[in-house]
Amino acid sequence: MEVDLDELRQRWVGHDFDVAEFQVDTRRMLEWAESCGEEEPRFTDPEHPDFQAHPTFTAQFVSRKMFPEDFPLIQKGFFMIDGGKSVTCLAPIRPADRLTARSRIADIYEKTGRSGNMIFVVHRMSFENQHGVPVSVVDWKLIQKPGGRA
Amino acid sequence: MILDLHNHSVRSDDARARVRNYCEWIRKRDLPLDGFVLTEHRLFDAESDYRPLEDEFGVAILKGSEVETDYGHVLLFGVNPDLLAAFDFSRVDLPLELVLREAERCGAVAVPCHPGRPNVGLFAHFERRGPVPGVRIVEVWNGGSRGQEDELARRRAAECGYLGIGGSDAHIVSHIGRCATRFADEIRTEEDLVAALRSGRFEAVSWK
Numbered sequence: 001m002e003v004d005l006d007e008l009r010q011r012w013v014g015h016d017f018d019v020a021e022f023q024v025d026t027r028r029m030l031e032w033a034e035s036c037g038e039e040e041p042r043f044t045d046p047e048h049p050d051f052q053a054h055p056t057f058t059a060q061f062v063s064r065k066m067f068p069e070d071f072p073l074i075q076k077g078f079f080m081i082d083g084g085k086s087v088t089c090l091a092p093i094r095p096a097d098r099l100t101a102r103s104r105i106a107d108i109y110e111k112t113g114r115s116g117n118m119i120f121v122v123h124r125m126s127f128e129n130q131h132g133v134p135v136s137v138v139d140w141k142l143i144q145k146p147g148g149r150a
Numbered sequence: 151m152i153l154d155l156h157n158h159s160v161r162s163d164d165a166r167a168r169v170r171n172y173c174e175w176i177r178k179r180d181l182p183l184d185g186f187v188l189t190e191h192r193l194f195d196a197e198s199d200y201r202p203l204e205d206e207f208g209v210a211i212l213k214g215s216e217v218e219t220d221y222g223h224v225l226l227f228g229v230n231p232d233l234l235a236a237f238d239f240s241r242v243d244l245p246l247e248l249v250l251r252e253a254e255r256c257g258a259v260a261v262p263c264h265p266g267r268p269n270v271g272l273f274a275h276f277e278r279r280g281p282v283p284g285v286r287i288v289e290v291w292n293g294g295s296r297g298q299e300d301e302l303a304r305r306r307a308a309e310c311g312y313l314g315i316g317g318s319d320a321h322i323v324s325h326i327g328r329c330a331t332r333f334a335d336e337i338r339t340e341e342d343l344v345a346a347l348r349s350g351r352f353e354a355v356s357w358k
Contacts, residue, residue, distance in 0.1 A: 109240070111163070111242055
């Protein structure tokens, strides 16, 4: 599969392609903190005066679409490897917050490794709360190996 | 003077280590390093100023880059505006001959790293395409090497008459100081490092 990365970047990077909403509740916050092994009370004790979601809380959410319609790297039968997520915390997430997440392709780049060439697609979900305050950014790296078949 | 010549910070897309945390780790573990070089993937970090950290921790923090060529990955020391203008650091298919030539012209030093590694190591390409003129130094100890990769690197480097450096290729804090390079001279700046590498007065060391 021949891929023109400059053309791909020009066409797809920076464009929002999905919006999703997520309701935050105390139970979900506690479950996430527990699953992370968190012990700090402000993340695990709802009675704590600064109770808030664990910093990685938004990593659990996925948008309805992984990629925009017609995104050309997605071809049936080709490898797509999960390269992990990184989370940037911007403001606390509290119980009963309603989060709106906008998805976009934040970057497309190429690199080489032991196993050959790889194309990285960064799916970014930017979360804001019901007051329009940005609270979190999640960058999800997806790796495609050109020519590799599943 | 001992410098770890190959490390990545959060400025690289695949690294998680902050530079302050590298400094703290070196002091906490009393590692025998006088400094380290940040060689971010496919870019040169011109903006970051680590002088306050150098003063606070008493370690030299220098900056270089790791670029990707048709003969594998290559460390660049002494990156300057001329070299930045010579080719696009973000490309993954830079001709090694171009990188070597431009580094020489611009007063920098290019060093193929982890040369014993499949696909992204110099010697893997030698097997198929033959040697490239202009290589003088390769990384013979790399902290991220697996299996016999470093052994292959040292053996082939000796056969080719290349000098050897060491670097940890750290992407997380606890990996710094696995491999390094011992210099005969004092090094405080990137220019000092280039001069020391060109002098050949150094040896690779490993604590793996």
